[in-house]
Amino acid sequence: MSDTGASVLRARGLRKEYGQGEGLVRAVDEVDLDVASGETVAVMGPSGCGKSTLLHLLGGLDRPTGGELWLAGQRLDQMGERALARLRRGAVGFVFQAFHLMDELTAVENVELPALLAGQPARAARRRASALLDRVGLADRAAFLPSALSGGQRQRVAIARALVSEPAVVLADEPTGNLDSQATVEVLRLFEDLHEAGQTLIIVTHDSRIAATADRLISMRDGAFIDETRLTGGSTGNLGSLAGLT
Amino acid sequence: MGRIRLTGRLVRRDLRRRPGPALLLVLAITAATATLTLGLVLRGVTNQPYQQTRAATNGPDVVAQIAGSGPVRTGPPRGRHLSRHGPPASAPVAHAQIAAEARALTHAPGVSRYSGPFPVASAVVRARGLTADVEAEGRSLTPASVDQPKVTEGTWVSSGGIVLERTFAEALGVGVGDRVRLNGRPFRVAGIAVTAADLPYPNLCYYPGGSCMFDLPGPFASRNVGFAWVTEADARALASAQAPPSYVLDLKLKDPAAAPAFASAHGNRPTPTSPILIPWQAIQSSSGLLVQDEQSVISPGAWLAGLLAIASVAVLAGGRMAERTRRVGLLKAIGGTPETVAVVLLAENLVLALVAAAAGLAIGWLAGPLVASPGAALVGTPGAPAVTLPIVGLVVAMAVVVALASTLAPAIRAARTSTVSALATVSYHAGARSPRRRPRLIALSARLPVPLLLGLRLVARRPRRALLSTASVAVTATGIVAVLAFHATVRLKTVGLANGLNDPVVDRDEQMLLILTVVLVALTVLNAICAAWATVLDARHASALARALGASPQQVTAGIAAAQVLPAVPGALLGIPLGIGLFAVAAQGVGVVVPPVSWLAAAVLGTLAAVAVLAAIPARIGARRPVSPILQAETA
Numbered sequence: 079m080s081d082t083g084a085s086v087l088r089a090r091g092l093r094k095e096y097g098q099g100e101g102l103v104r105a106v107d108e109v110d111l112d113v114a115s116g117e118t119v120a121v122m123g124p125s126g127c128g129k130s131t132l133l134h135l136l137g138g139l140d141r142p143t144g145g146e147l148w149l150a151g152q153r154l155d156q157m158g159e160r161a162l163a164r165l166r167r168g169a170v171g172f173v174f175q176a177f178h179l180m181d182e183l184t185a186v187e188n189v190e191l192p193a194l195l196a197g198q199p200a201r202a203a204r205r206r207a208s209a210l211l212d213r214v215g216l217a218d219r220a221a222f223l224p225s226a227l228s229g230g231q232r233q234r235v236a237i238a239r240a241l242v243s244e245p246a247v248v249l250a251d252e253p254t255g256n257l258d259s260q261a262t263v264e265v266l267r268l269f270e271d272l273h274e275a276g277q278t279l280i281i282v283t284h285d286s287r288i289a290a291t292a293d294r295l296i297s298m299r300d301g302a303f304i305d306e307t308r309l310t311g312g313s314t315g316n317l318g319s320l321a322g323l324t
Numbered sequence: 325m326g327r328i329r330l331t332g333r334l335v336r337r338d339l340r341r342r343p344g345p346a347l348l349l350v351l352a353i354t355a356a357t358a359t360l361t362l363g364l365v366l367r368g369v370t371n372q373p374y375q376q377t378r379a380a381t382n383g384p385d386v387v388a389q390i391a392g393s394g395p396v397r398t399g400p401p402r403g404r405h406l407s408r409h410g411p412p413a414s415a416p417v418a419h420a421q422i423a424a425e426a427r428a429l430t431h432a433p434g435v436s437r438y439s440g441p442f443p444v445a446s447a448v449v450r451a452r453g454l455t456a457d458v459e460a461e462g463r464s465l466t467p468a469s470v471d472q473p474k475v476t477e478g479t480w481v482s483s484g485g486i487v488l489e490r491t492f493a494e495a496l497g498v499g500v501g502d503r504v505r506l507n508g509r510p511f512r513v514a515g516i517a518v519t520a521a522d523l524p525y526p527n528l529c530y531y532p533g534g535s536c537m538f539d540l541p542g543p544f545a546s547r548n549v550g551f552a553w554v555t556e557a558d559a560r561a562l563a564s565a566q567a568p569p570s571y572v573l574d575l576k577l578k579d580p581a582a583a584p585a586f587a588s589a590h591g592n593r594p595t596p597t598s599p600i601l602i603p604w605q606a607i608q609s610s611s612g613l614l615v616q617d618e619q620s621v622i623s624p625g626a627w628l629a630g631l632l633a634i635a636s637v638a639v640l641a642g643g644r645m646a647e648r649t650r651r652v653g654l655l656k657a658i659g660g661t662p663e664t665v666a667v668v669l670l671a672e673n674l675v676l677a678l679v680a681a682a683a684g685l686a687i688g689w690l691a692g693p694l695v696a697s698p699g700a701a702l703v704g705t706p707g708a709p710a711v712t713l714p715i716v717g718l719v720v721a722m723a724v725v726v727a728l729a730s731t732l733a734p735a736i737r738a739a740r741t742s743t744v745s746a747l748a749t750v751s752y753h754a755g756a757r758s759p760r761r762r763p764r765l766i767a768l769s770a771r772l773p774v775p776l777l778l779g780l781r782l783v784a785r786r787p788r789r790a791l792l793s794t795a796s797v798a799v800t801a802t803g804i805v806a807v808l809a810f811h812a813t814v815r816l817k818t819v820g821l822a823n824g825l826n827d828p829v830v831d832r833d834e835q836m837l838l839i840l841t842v843v844l845v846a847l848t849v850l851n852a853i854c855a856a857w858a859t860v861l862d863a864r865h866a867s868a869l870a871r872a873l874g875a876s877p878q879q880v881t882a883g884i885a886a887a888q889v890l891p892a893v894p895g896a897l898l899g900i901p902l903g904i905g906l907f908a909v910a911a912q913g914v915g916v917v918v919p920p921v922s923w924l925a926a927a928v929l930g931t932l933a934a935v936a937v938l939a940a941i942p943a944r945i946g947a948r949r950p951v952s953p954i955l956q957a958e959t960a
Contacts, residue, residue: 167874
């Protein structure tokens, strides 16, 4: 435990290395980061620069080689697997580029899954999942399998799933990477709503239009932060028009 | 020619690339084919020891039993323990009539020599606190020209000195120099001997009665009766007015092969004094009962092992096929036809099946002599088991059928897979089929603790694999319950009958059942690990996602283990009636005793615990893999 101030998430000297000797690769190289509650942070950079690895480190899916990491007031880098799992259950929601929905589960079953894993009663989990599907505009698609949904709809289901445990931070890894323009708009609007509702968001993206909607834009190259820009777009509440998509 | 060469090259490369699963597949089929080979090669291996014993004892071609009024040695039972014999000779027979019957036989055409008639007294022997029935045959001190038992230890009979048949002596646990009592009279064990004129303990049967071992009520109950030789004077002294001696006549024929015809022509008439004639061929056949008994245990066991091998190979083949989906796509992309793909996949498993068949034949042939000992009743050693062309054909056919039955469907499915989707398939997610959706199971699982939730959903995803696991565990449980039924039946039926004597047949059966149980358990272990590993591979993505969404590695491990245990439950329960039924069929009409509930409960719980532990090993390895690379792989 440490004093993290108002930060929901804090990293100091965060490193992730693969290989050794001449084959050593620093996927994340001495990253310092503070994310305030309710803030939306976009991380941009070329493919292979370490964005996704950073996101997985921040969410406790991967373990850092060095550095310190706090999430919701708890130090992650020294946690055991069980404690990390517990933390992910309550404090982190993931949105992946490939959606990662269970093919054999319906939309509502996918959304309620984290709540069930957290030990919530089945009825309560179902109520919460249905409400979230309603919130993302998919109440009428609750009983559909992912294969019967469009890409944008799948990603909205994934976002609903990320929110089911009321996480301290939502980590989105290229959330529009597999979507067409129309679906991208749908997702952007959803993130806008989340932002307005005070949800902390960290979005890794290639798409500058999405990055432009954030409170803060961090550029990354070769595992390190090379630039950081504070934007105003994220607080205007008009993400779609800023991104030029409407 | 080019296509054959290409197929051969692809098969060779593939086997080199993935030697582990190939080795497991060979092991599974080898276990089944070795068991089958063992069952087949045991046929007839005891004929040689019987002939050696016959030569060493100048054994008779026909044994004639002439009843007194007491028990009479009978013919060989047709199905050990279980045969029913003819009516007893109940009326006293005058000595003159006995002499007349003996004279008629010794002067019958075709008889070249004879010895006897020798008096046989029924007695009760007590030794080392054990009590058993014995037939004591009275012999002169000088060797008989026909049927002179071969003394393997000690000396021949003397006044007050008894010679025990070797299997009976072993069952009693006495040796040369020990003291025994017959009908209360003390005797010293002068020697141990074998004979080719009689059936070894415990196959001797008595009139009146029915089976040799079981279910015989009343004062004349047939029991496990031993055999011994004493002097003629001692034999007569052991008889009484209530139990007068019967008589045995040993005949040599000019044509030994004609013994069955001689027996039919001169014996078994429907008169009280008609002798019972037993040709040597019948005794030889019954002397091999010990090994025949082994066969009756091993043969159904071999088929059980075959079924288990099919289950193992199906899981392995499915897993191997899933791993190679991308290779299938590549093969098609560079011009391979669907037939080429199917042929390559089938050829690979057929090659492995043939290797396993060869290994199974070799192991069965080498193990044959170890279990083909005819027991203490005979001298000499069994010949090398003959691996004949029909045996080779049957074993190879079994291996090929196992391989084909389990790989044909995946091979055809792979051949039909679209090239694009096969190439797009990521290695960890290469299940040849999409996961199944089972709404009721999914709804039910939502109400369960996390490990059971994950386990039930994994079962629902792959119902075919779950069915194979159920079948596999059912086969093993069937074997185990059959063994328990055997023990329960033997324990109950022999209490108060065998009087604590070791039964060599039961002992041998137990050895065979132990071997069989080890084979079945080994195959089940293999199967459980393979099924768990296939589940781990298949569920890598689902498990990684569950962990990303908050499940701990321990919960995922328990979930994968639960996915193995859940289908094992019906399998283990199904094994109870199947095992009892199997034993009832194998025991050919013996009243089967259902094992105590505590035994059955231990068998079921033990099987399930073993499955859980075995599944937990690959599950634990799988659940501890880093989540990040798995989730990123699909994005890449």
